[in-house]
Amino acid sequence: MDRVPILKIGTTLFVSIQIDLQDESVVRLQEDLADELAATGARGVIIDITAVEIVDSFIGRMLAMIGSISRLFDAETVLVGMRPAVAITLTELGLSLRGVRTALNAEKGLELLNGRA
Amino acid sequence: MDVDSSQQRMAAYMRDHQDKVVGRWSEIVVAGLRGRSSVAEVRRELEDLYSLVVRAMSGADEQVAGELTAVLTELSGSRARNGFTPRETALGVFALKDAVFELVADVADLAPEYLAFSRMIDDLGLLTFETYAAAREQIIADQATAMLELSTPVIRLWEGVIAVPLVGALDSARTQLVMEKLLETLVATGADHAVLDITGVSTVDTEVAQHLLKTVSAARLLGAECIVSGIRPQVAQTIVSLGIEFGDIATKATLADALAHVLNRRGQRIGQQRPGQQRTEPQKPGPA
Amino acid sequence: MDELPIRTGDDVVRVRQQVRVVAAKTGLSLVDQTKVVTAASELARNALVHGGGGLARVEVVTSALGKSGVRIGFTDEGPGIADVDLALTDGWSSGVGLGLGLSGARRLVDEFDLTSKPGSGTSVVVVKWSR
Numbered sequence: 001m002d003r004v005p006i007l008k009i010g011t012t013l014f015v016s017i018q019i020d021l022q023d024e025s026v027v028r029l030q031e032d033l034a035d036e037l038a039a040t041g042a043r044g045v046i047i048d049i050t051a052v053e054i055v056d057s058f059i060g061r062m063l064a065m066i067g068s069i070s071r072l073f074d075a076e077t078v079l080v081g082m083r084p085a086v087a088i089t090l091t092e093l094g095l096s097l098r099g100v101r102t103a104l105n106a107e108k109g110l111e112l113l114n115g116r117a
Numbered sequence: 118m119d120v121d122s123s124q125q126r127m128a129a130y131m132r133d134h135q136d137k138v139v140g141r142w143s144e145i146v147v148a149g150l151r152g153r154s155s156v157a158e159v160r161r162e163l164e165d166l167y168s169l170v171v172r173a174m175s176g177a178d179e180q181v182a183g184e185l186t187a188v189l190t191e192l193s194g195s196r197a198r199n200g201f202t203p204r205e206t207a208l209g210v211f212a213l214k215d216a217v218f219e220l221v222a223d224v225a226d227l228a229p230e231y232l233a234f235s236r237m238i239d240d241l242g243l244l245t246f247e248t249y250a251a252a253r254e255q256i257i258a259d260q261a262t263a264m265l266e267l268s269t270p271v272i273r274l275w276e277g278v279i280a281v282p283l284v285g286a287l288d289s290a291r292t293q294l295v296m297e298k299l300l301e302t303l304v305a306t307g308a309d310h311a312v313l314d315i316t317g318v319s320t321v322d323t324e325v326a327q328h329l330l331k332t333v334s335a336a337r338l339l340g341a342e343c344i345v346s347g348i349r350p351q352v353a354q355t356i357v358s359l360g361i362e363f364g365d366i367a368t369k370a371t372l373a374d375a376l377a378h379v380l381n382r383r384g385q386r387i388g389q390q391r392p393g394q395q396r397t398e399p400q401k402p403g404p405a
Numbered sequence: 406m407d408e409l410p411i412r413t414g415d416d417v418v419r420v421r422q423q424v425r426v427v428a429a430k431t432g433l434s435l436v437d438q439t440k441v442v443t444a445a446s447e448l449a450r451n452a453l454v455h456g457g458g459g460l461a462r463v464e465v466v467t468s469a470l471g472k473s474g475v476r477i478g479f480t481d482e483g484p485g486i487a488d489v490d491l492a493l494t495d496g497w498s499s500g501v502g503l504g505l506g507l508s509g510a511r512r513l514v515d516e517f518d519l520t521s522k523p524g525s526g527t528s529v530v531v532v533k534w535s536r
Contacts, residue, residue, distance in 0.1 A: 020418055020421060020422065021418075022414045022415055022417075022418050023414045023417065023450070024414055053425075053439065053442075054421055054425075054439065054442050054443055054446060055443070056443045056446040056447050056450070056506070057447060057506045057509055058446075058447075058450060058506075079338075080340070082338050082339055083439075084296075084297060084300035084301055084303075084304065084335075084339070084436075085435050085436045085438075085439035085440075086338075086439060087296075087300055087335045087336075087338035087339055088293070088296050088297065088300065088335055088436055088439075088440075089436070089439050089440050089443045089513065090335075090338060091296070091331050091334045091335040091338070092331075092440065092509070092512050092513055093443070093447075093506075093509040093510075093512070093513065094508075094509055094512075095509075096334045096337070096338075097338060101340075102337060102338050102339060102340040103340035104303065104304065104307060104309075104339055104340050104341075108307070108309070108340060109340075112340075190469075251469070251470055252470070255470055262536065293436075297436060
């Protein structure tokens, strides 16, 4: 199983998902993030899915859950870089991911996080 | 296509007299085409078809049904391209019945086989009609797609703001295209706001509202907020009476109102410069 | 035609990848490719999680008018679905509350055929045509 690395820069945790993730890896990411948030007191999480070509309902819900978990640690999550084709497909599936903030890229995602500081 | 194996006798007759019957068939067809084709040209097309028909009548042959469909589809397409009506093409196929009747009219006891053969030819003639109709539908569909593409512009309205004027009917095909173009433009421009103007949308009902909501949902996944503008008074009444909820999506009467709203949200202003005066309006704050 | 077993989470990923390869071959647009691969992912996961494992069959198909498309069939030997109509209604969920994703997958494809009987597993065949 592939573990997704989590980078800490300042008070923000960065996660970049590069490959076609297996379900277990996504669940593992949730756990690892929770651990990191608890250990570091980070205020923001940026999940970069620029390289992700497929997001189905399971992965979509996992991403939404990451948003909820972060909030419990008083951190905000921003999902960045979603591809148009993925966004259209998720919308058709009926997933709006309303619990997670979104931005076009990591830079804008950071602006969003800093805006609320 | 039902193949009656008791057409063996007829099949044998037809095989033995292939040359004569195909010749006669070609003549009848050419007569019906009113000089737009020569006997030689037509004969070339019909020779293959004849052999396949005889094969089909001679016995259960898994392949022959598929081959017949292919040849007839090709014939139908080529005739259509050459300007013949589907009726002319179908009549051409039916003409085989006349040619064969001339052959077997005086042969004893072939009536039941002839009937079965006749039904088979009817089926084949109808197939050419179906193919023609299907091909026309495809052309219409392709043109509709092309038209859709032309009538869905996405405009860069201001820095960070794009506008999508929707005109005509907002059905699911157009919604797909709007979503694709809108999202691609968001990525290309880095915009964080989009105005969906529905002034030109003829009817706004629950279905249209759903399409709008879908589009807004998709744009949000790319970090952009949408405003719906162009709400006409009658439309407003329809929306309310249908119980359509726009929830937290801002709606405005005009594109201008929507632009002002967006600029406000982004902390920007368009001010008026008096002649001779330095501009004192606040510039856009920080990185946009 | 490719036959892929669905026994593990990795198999679901493999199904996605295979469908993507075949979809690209049939000339589907990027959005349509994404939709059909996502639908395949939903259905493969269903077969794994609710069906106890199964099989996926992926193949290129051609319509009578010469359009190409990709057809994927999923079969499992699981408990089957008691009320198919209910399962296909938006928002229906079974047991764990995560939903079968069937209605969602249906919206992503052009043709959707589901047969299921309690006790004899489930079979879903979907087709997505190129435009």
